[in-house]
Amino acid sequence: MTRCLLLLTACFAAQAHDIITTSITFSRDIARIVNNHCASCHHPGGMAFSLMTYADARPWAVAIKEEILRRRMPPWGAIKGFGEFRNDQALTPEEMERIVSWTDGGVPEGEPKDMPEPPKSLEPETFRHGKGELSATGEFALTRAFVLDGLWPEKVPEKGSFQITAQLPDGTIQPLLWLQDYKAQFGHPFLFQTPVNLPARTVIRGIPPGAKIALLPKK
Amino acid sequence: MRRRSFVSSSLTTLIFARKLWSQDQVWVCPMDPDVRSSVAGVCPRCGMKLAANLPEATEYHMDLSTLPRALEPGQPIQLTFAIHDPWKGRPVTNFQLVHEKLFHMFVVSQDLEFFLHNHPVFQPDGSFRYDNLTLPKAGMYRVLGDFYPDGATPQLIAKTMIVPGTPPAPVHLSRDYSPKDATNMQVEFRTDPPQAIAGLKTQLHFTIKPADGFEKYLGAWGHMLAASEDLIDLIHTHPFIADGGPNVQFNLTFPRPGNYRVWVQFQRAGVVNTAHFDIPVQELQ
Numbered sequence: 338m339t340r341c342l343l344l345l346t347a348c349f350a351a352q353a354h355d356i357i358t359t360s361i362t363f364s365r366d367i368a369r370i371v372n373n374h375c376a377s378c379h380h381p382g383g384m385a386f387s388l389m390t391y392a393d394a395r396p397w398a399v400a401i402k403e404e405i406l407r408r409r410m411p412p413w414g415a416i417k418g419f420g421e422f423r424n425d426q427a428l429t430p431e432e433m434e435r436i437v438s439w440t441d442g443g444v445p446e447g448e449p450k451d452m453p454e455p456p457k458s459l460e461p462e463t464f465r466h467g468k469g470e471l472s473a474t475g476e477f478a479l480t481r482a483f484v485l486d487g488l489w490p491e492k493v494p495e496k497g498s499f500q501i502t503a504q505l506p507d508g509t510i511q512p513l514l515w516l517q518d519y520k521a522q523f524g525h526p527f528l529f530q531t532p533v534n535l536p537a538r539t540v541i542r543g544i545p546p547g548a549k550i551a552l553l554p555k556k
Numbered sequence: 557m558r559r560r561s562f563v564s565s566s567l568t569t570l571i572f573a574r575k576l577w578s579q580d581q582v583w584v585c586p587m588d589p590d591v592r593s594s595v596a597g598v599c600p601r602c603g604m605k606l607a608a609n610l611p612e613a614t615e616y617h618m619d620l621s622t623l624p625r626a627l628e629p630g631q632p633i634q635l636t637f638a639i640h641d642p643w644k645g646r647p648v649t650n651f652q653l654v655h656e657k658l659f660h661m662f663v664v665s666q667d668l669e670f671f672l673h674n675h676p677v678f679q680p681d682g683s684f685r686y687d688n689l690t691l692p693k694a695g696m697y698r699v700l701g702d703f704y705p706d707g708a709t710p711q712l713i714a715k716t717m718i719v720p721g722t723p724p725a726p727v728h729l730s731r732d733y734s735p736k737d738a739t740n741m742q743v744e745f746r747t748d749p750p751q752a753i754a755g756l757k758t759q760l761h762f763t764i765k766p767a768d769g770f771e772k773y774l775g776a777w778g779h780m781l782a783a784s785e786d787l788i789d790l791i792h793t794h795p796f797i798a799d800g801g802p803n804v805q806f807n808l809t810f811p812r813p814g815n816y817r818v819w820v821q822f823q824r825a826g827v828v829n830t831a832h833f834d835i836p837v838q839e840l841q
Contacts (some may be wrong), residue, residue, distance in 0.1 A: 360590055360592040391838050408788075417714050418714025421617065429613065445635065516718075517788060
């Protein structure tokens with residue numbers, strides 16, 4: 338018993354009151370996720386508090402876990418696997434699992450030498466509306482062929498949840514975008530990994546009453 | 557006895573985790589990234605070979621196409637999965653085995669009545685093909701692809717297929733922990749804590765009867781797919797504790813409050829058994 342206690346004391350000494358039960362660390366694992374998904378807003382002088390260092394992130398660990406599990410952060414909005422987007426900001430299942438393991442495992446810092454380089458740019462990407470966009474409401478039928486590069490919610494009821502699909506003339510139904518518990522922060526373009534060819538007479542469905550979605554053309 | 561095992565296991569984990577911080581060479585389980593070792597070997601949890609200096613996790617692209625393109629209920633279709641790298645979109649043609657297969661495919665229907673775990677076949681062009689899938693009714697089907705490109709980390713990527721027609725009514729699951737009679741075993745189920753809480757770890761305990769002839773299925777003592785009833789969350793995992801005896805424990809953190817269905821697969825005497833249970837998950841009060 339005494340030996341066990343000594344061993345436990347030795348194990349915990351460096352981490353004050355945290356019981357470390359994971360080998361996932363901030364330096365080696367979590368900092369990379371922060372750089373890729375959070376840093377554009379969560380940096381010193383950014384739109385939100387910084388998460389760039391262990392000291393910054395440590396007090397927020399439990400909140401980070403809860404926010405990412407609920408998909409409230411990052412404020413991306415689209416459910417994975419319903420359309421595929423080249424500007425996707427959602428965490429992968431593996432990244433979510435790492436954050437859960439880190440938080441539940443005592444929030445270890447790790448070695449400073451394992452910290453990744455900070456991102457080259459911390460500026461959030463900005464978008465502008467362009468020519469050739471179609472503004473879709475309700476059930477929207479295309480009168481001509483359209484190469485769809487993305488969707489941009491212009492007006493959507495708060496907390497709305499809906500799936501936008503394209504029904505092609507051959508009967509195929511293509512998933513385009515699934516938004517859940519809509520917030521104003523989701524009002525950014527969702528740009529497809531590969532533009533979608535929509536023939537004339539394609540019907541866009543799933544836009545809820547009171548909502549307006551811009552269909553972005555391929556340039 | 558169980559308590560002693562837990563203390564011993566916790567201490568080992570603690571010492572193990574602590575020791576790894578000071579080492580450069582780390583062997584990581586590609587599927588359970590919190591399982592790391594200073595020496596080569598296999599993951600004690602899922603049986604996968606540990607990888608040295610696993611690269612940074614990067615999401616690959618998985619294209620899913622069907623033949624015919626337009627889906628109909630009850631009509632057999634062919635699925636093709638093509639994988640591309642995330643940097644230049646080049647086709648990926650080299651893969652490592654994940655639990656004895658190059659590609660695992662899960663398909664779940666919107667009403668959670670249809671469940672399939674199977675293995676599309678590798679093609680000479682690097683894609684994976686699955687023939688004769690019949691989607692029984694109209695509505696949404698979520699497809700999960702589980703694969704491991706060479707030089708990357710294992711990928712778990714969701715896709716969606718929609719069968720035209722009137723979709724089934726929204727699902728509202730209620731708690732179902734009752735024992736299930738599968739093909740050649742009975743599966744009992746309980747959770748600890750008894751009421752699962754979103755965001756907190758839940759232990760899912762299964763007891764299989766009879767346990768003689770219990771054997772690994774695809775390299776693991778069991779496989780689990782958990783799906784939220786709205787099909788937003790899809791989680792594929794393997795036992796946290798299992799030794800070939802009748803008791804198998806999975807650990808799961810349910811991400812959001814709501815109802816979840818979990819399908820478990822165990823193999824006995826060469827027969828794969830599938831059972832499902834429904835778990836209400838509450839908000840932390």
